[in-house]
Amino acid sequence: MAATTMTTTLGFVLPTSLSPRRGGFRVSVIRCSASPLTLSTGSAASGVVEKPWSTYDARLVLEDGSIWPAKSFGAPGTRVAELVFNTSLTGYQEILTDPSYAGQFVLMTNPQIGNTGVNLDDEESEQCFLAGLVIRSLSISTSNWRCTKTLADYLTERNLMGIYDLDTRAITRRLREEGSLNGVLSTEQTKTDEELLHMSRSWDIVGIDLISDVSCKSPYEWVDKTDPEWDFNTNTRDGKPYRVIAYDFGIKHNILRRLSSYGCQITVVPSTFPASEALKMNPDGILFSNGPGDPSAVPYAVETVKELLGKVPVYGICMGHQLLGQALGGKTFKMKFGHHGGNHPVRNNRTGQVEISAQNHNYAVDPTSLPGGVEVTHVNLNDGSCAGLSFPAMNVMSLQYHPEASPGPHDSDNAFREFIELMKRSKQSS
């Protein structure tokens, strides 16, 4: 699977209007390529089989001036987004439907993707919000008892771009060195490299409100649970479920399923739902969900969180955690290349236990900006960043990562039980 990177400098000098936004990038356009895949059949005289999906020439043009020729296996078109890499071995369908990836291309570091196809059960939202999928190699066959269609058909039906046959390992190394890069993915041959490069440098994910595009438009009740063996509904009071309002900043379904399996009755509300209306519904607790983009670009959501603080127990996950961090007086910042994958070690500072966690974020809360009384409960052991917060005086708990997994390990599922305990304690003391 190892691909050789052949790098050829085309050597033209960019006009000054295309000079890089960030310091330190080279200014010539570099064309990079991976060795093309050739599949031997053994029996065919030519030794080459046709791949059973349509291919187009495609290009990924990054803002650092590198150009990665590729093949398309999804929708045609041209899209601009931020490129991040994800280290999950599988779970690509959950990744495709995680609304937190809006505005991003996801590059899978696992070299072969698509071998289990897609099914009706593994969706994390109704839509694919990410801008495109970048993989090294698309599995030529699908084999899984739940598979209902191939990944290529799924992407095409959903008008989502996907490219393969490029050196994803070399691109990942570049992202680790330079940080996340903006880029343009295009199947359009009429567009020049310079045009695509200009597009990638004229766009920025920072400062954009992406949650309003992915949030639901009106409140609704959620009833679905996870499978019965994951049903931990031992925490209801007097047989009545805990009533939870879930703010939808781009919520993943498995957060709702896990809360439901722990015995919560859930109303999902839009990101702009007024705090006063939420309080009128007399909830036992409020969940602030995951969601895409820059947490400092959505001050209205921070205001809502502030209005609810101290009135009812609250639980933030990922974007929800970042909004809580700001509402408590702290600051968020953009990380170099973020955390995306199912293999991130996190230490629970209270118990000393280490959980292997599912993560997907490019921003983090700066723990030094937080006021006294706010406790950093979890730390990411790869880089020491803040992975969880608690503010007992206001019944606040939050995690930067994903206790609901989907995809990823289940080590952190107990965080849902802790939220139930928080609601229980708050009821008992009131």
Ligand SMILES: NC(=O)CC[C@H](N)C(=O)O
């Ligand atoms: N999964 C999420 O909620 C992501 C949070 C935020 N958009 C980030 O990238 O940091």
